[in-house]
Amino acid sequence: MKRSLLPVLAACGALSVSSVRAPAQTNNPSSAERFAKPSDELVARENKFWKRIPLEVPDNIVLETSGILPLPGKRLLVTTRRGEVWFIDGAYDADPKLKFTLFASGLHEPLGIIAAPKGGYYVAQREEVTRLVDTDGDGRADVFETIAKIPISGSYHEYAFGPVLAPNGNLRITLNVAFGGATQSPVPWRGWMMEITPDGQMTPIAAGLRSPCGLALTSGGDWFYSDNQGEWVGSGKLTHLERGDFTGHPAGLAWSKLPGSPVSLRPDDIKSFDEPMSEVAKRLPGVKPPAVWLPHTILGISNSGIQEDLSGGKFGPFAGQLFVGDQGQSKIARVSLEKVKGVWQGASYAFRSGFDCGIIRVVQGEDGSFFTGETERGWGSLGPKKQGIERLVWTGETPFEIKEVRAQPDGFVLTFTSPVDRATAENPASYGVSGFTYLWHKEYGSAPSNRAGCPVRKVVVAPDGLSVRLATACLREGYIHEIKAAGLRAAGGTEPLLHNIAYYTLNRFPEGARIIPLEVNEAELCKVPVPAVAGANTKKHPSKVPSDWTGDEGDKTILLGTLPGLKYDQTLLTVKAGARIRLVFRNTDDMLHKFVLCAPGTGESVGTAALALGVDGAAKNYVPDSDAVLYHTALTLPEASDTIYFTAPAKPGDYDYLCSFPGHSALMKGILRVEAK
Numbered sequence: 001m002k003r004s005l006l007p008v009l010a011a012c013g014a015l016s017v018s019s020v021r022a023p024a025q026t027n028n029p030s031s032a033e034r035f036a037k038p039s040d041e042l043v044a045r046e047n048k049f050w051k052r053i054p055l056e057v058p059d060n061i062v063l064e065t066s067g068i069l070p071l072p073g074k075r076l077l078v079t080t081r082r083g084e085v086w087f088i089d090g091a092y093d094a095d096p097k098l099k100f101t102l103f104a105s106g107l108h109e110p111l112g113i114i115a116a117p118k119g120g121y122y123v124a125q126r127e128e129v130t131r132l133v134d135t136d137g138d139g140r141a142d143v144f145e146t147i148a149k150i151p152i153s154g155s156y157h158e159y160a161f162g163p164v165l166a167p168n169g170n171l172r173i174t175l176n177v178a179f180g181g182a183t184q185s186p187v188p189w190r191g192w193m194m195e196i197t198p199d200g201q202m203t204p205i206a207a208g209l210r211s212p213c214g215l216a217l218t219s220g221g222d223w224f225y226s227d228n229q230g231e232w233v234g235s236g237k238l239t240h241l242e243r244g245d246f247t248g249h250p251a252g253l254a255w256s257k258l259p260g261s262p263v264s265l266r267p268d269d270i271k272s273f274d275e276p277m278s279e280v281a282k283r284l285p286g287v288k289p290p291a292v293w294l295p296h297t298i299l300g301i302s303n304s305g306i307q308e309d310l311s312g313g314k315f316g317p318f319a320g321q322l323f324v325g326d327q328g329q330s331k332i333a334r335v336s337l338e339k340v341k342g343v344w345q346g347a348s349y350a351f352r353s354g355f356d357c358g359i360i361r362v363v364q365g366e367d368g369s370f371f372t373g374e375t376e377r378g379w380g381s382l383g384p385k386k387q388g389i390e391r392l393v394w395t396g397e398t399p400f401e402i403k404e405v406r407a408q409p410d411g412f413v414l415t416f417t418s419p420v421d422r423a424t425a426e427n428p429a430s431y432g433v434s435g436f437t438y439l440w441h442k443e444y445g446s447a448p449s450n451r452a453g454c455p456v457r458k459v460v461v462a463p464d465g466l467s468v469r470l471a472t473a474c475l476r477e478g479y480i481h482e483i484k485a486a487g488l489r490a491a492g493g494t495e496p497l498l499h500n501i502a503y504y505t506l507n508r509f510p511e512g513a514r515i516i517p518l519e520v521n522e523a524e525l526c527k528v529p530v531p532a533v534a535g536a537n538t539k540k541h542p543s544k545v546p547s548d549w550t551g552d553e554g555d556k557t558i559l560l561g562t563l564p565g566l567k568y569d570q571t572l573l574t575v576k577a578g579a580r581i582r583l584v585f586r587n588t589d590d591m592l593h594k595f596v597l598c599a600p601g602t603g604e605s606v607g608t609a610a611l612a613l614g615v616d617g618a619a620k621n622y623v624p625d626s627d628a629v630l631y632h633t634a635l636t637l638p639e640a641s642d643t644i645y646f647t648a649p650a651k652p653g654d655y656d657y658l659c660s661f662p663g664h665s666a667l668m669k670g671i672l673r674v675e676a677k
């Protein structure tokens, strides 16, 4: 799951290694693009349309919900990471009082459950796919039938996700790579999608998976999986999987030579390219770039379960679209897809945030509502709980939203859930479009790279006001295009979009007529600016000993470290007003962290502003432009440290400090108490 579960790690980590390089490789021509983030106000607005209903779990049950199967009669069958399988009744009630009945226990970290056509239920345990059957009708499983063994080496990261039932009656599962070191696929098929016949024959389908927590077969018959940022994976992503595909993480290629492998690429074919995957794919057959990127820290840090809205409208206006959970940021993103020249592509959007805990499963119930399976898995996640299950119900009210984005040869058509206000819609200044990509390399994650603006040249509003065609310059094939419509309002009022950004992954330009001519000098016009070099020693990142200090010790040295679970090792530091402070921040965790000192009472707002930097965050070292920020360290890699030298504020008081890496500040914070001299 994580890295999915790991994801958090990923999350943080994600940037990690690359973070060091991030500033150098990121173009940031415009700091104007901002992503309106999960503020309390946004969460409250979202809740007006899709209401979150937490479900109370008795204290004696630890429901790290890892798989959810809706059963007829408004029952749920739920697996937990701790190996239990529970029937839950009452989950659909308006005022839910859940009744739990144990069906099975003692399983090894099952991460999904489905009904078996021949009776009973299939679960994917860590080391096998199993059929659970209650043969005597007493409500408890009494047969645990091994369908197929899954090789494992013992790494904690060897998750098995699924199963999902294929149309031919076979099962498909996805297998995490192991974690740590170079041998991330120490046993066959780690990092692969596998197919299993009902009698247990297992065959490989596709390779290159890293932490494929989400696996879905769409109603149209296409397989998609979600993956997490990490080594070889620049950001979260949703990839269309076909037999023989290789999706990016080379560890599993160690087994592509085995009999039955449909993958022809070999480990030596994959280098740390440091290019967009879409570019490499043009010259290396078999490489499958994502259908849709889910920008890291913006639409999650550890993308997980996938659910298509199959309710035909009972869940709101997005029928047929995909919804993708996130384990670290405890939220759900939305994805619309289209097939262009035989290739899947589309847009990702924020959908719903503010859940109680990290989400690994999103499953639609019989009435169209969603259930979320949640665990923080020891990695930490946003929200007050460590595990659980929640329900998400459409209230019947439709927000003003970008319903869908479709590509054009010279831009995009945006359709909306309700008509637009014509004046704001016709104004090109209501929109901002830019393109960027992630680099494919062995390092952990990638900063948004090669970013460049796409000037909006022409806007055509449809007569019914339900769609807008934007024609822009500088679109790039294979790139993600951030399409922002912050200035747009709904017809007849002042209502802005609930979420005003779409991220469109433009794998192919469609055929069709342009509405603006290609600029003669477009290549020159669209040249990517040279990235700015991040200064190491700045006023707020004072990494050099000030010239007026004698020696480098100052008056006081503070050694600040980290603890697992998004914590500093100290939450109260005390200094004298005006003292010269040498602060050594040592990161012993496995994620990226930093230290940001803020004015009294401003920590929360700085954390929120850092999150709101969106794709600009990496280039800004996750420090918002704010007077409230006094000093900060660099974003610090695992097992690395950073030292800053500053003079403590003259005014006594409690100064907030926090880690501004997106998603950390709610937990990772403390007080620097400045006492009078």
Ligand SMILES: [Cu+2]
Residues within 6 Å of the ligand: 012, 592, 593, 594, 659, 660, 661, 664, 668
């Ligand atoms: Cu942090």
